[in-house]
Amino acid sequence: MNKVDAILKDKQFRALSEMIKEKEFDRIFCRHSLGHALSVARIAEIINLEENLGLDKELIYGTALLHDIGRYSKEEKEGMSHHEAGAIVARPIMExxxxxxxxxxxxxxAIRKHKKKSDSQGDLSDVLYRADKLSRNCFMCEAKDECYWDENKKNKTIIY
Incomplete structure (x- = not known):
């Protein structure tokens, strides 16, 4: 997985990941750390294998690593969602x-669409969306009473 390794070594990726970590240090809700991104990647790959979707593992991992990279970017500060901003910020890293x-x-x-359920079952957007939601341990969250997520979106079990 040479391309994924290249993402992990990319100076911009590392700087943005560190900034996200610093900004969310005392956040009580779900964080957008490298650990979260890797959980999303692993869950997405499990979905891919269990459903026999045939998606490329490097695409899954690369997309998962970058899916929240737009958080706190200048684009997001200018009013763009982190989903839209993420696609812009991630492009040069992917290149x-x-x-x-x-x-x-x-x-x-897939990064742009990871906020809501995809219409296309089994494509990269759909798998990223599902893995992102499944990576959240709402069933054990200390901030569940203050969480702004709709009850229907919360992951209330470890099994999907």
Missing amino acids: RAGFTEEEIELMCN
Whole structure:
């Protein structure tokens, strides 16, 4: 997984990840750490394998690592959602990592759409959305009473 390793070594990715970590240090709600991104990647790959979807593992991991990278970016500060901002911020990282233009389009589309359930069952957007939600341990969250998520969106079990 050379491209994924390239993302992890990318200076901009590392700087943005560190900034997210610092900004969310005392956040009581779900954080958007590297640990979260890796959980999303692993769950997405499990979905891919269990449902026999045939998605490329490197695309899954690359997209998952970058899906929240737009948080606290200048684009988000200018009023853009972190989903939209993430696709913009992630593109040059993907390019430097060696993803093709076609792969980048798929990955950016999934990042943009990870806020809501996809209409296309089994595509990268759908798998990223589901894995992102399943990665949240709402059933054990200390901030569950203050959480702004709709009750229907909360992950109340470890099994999906």
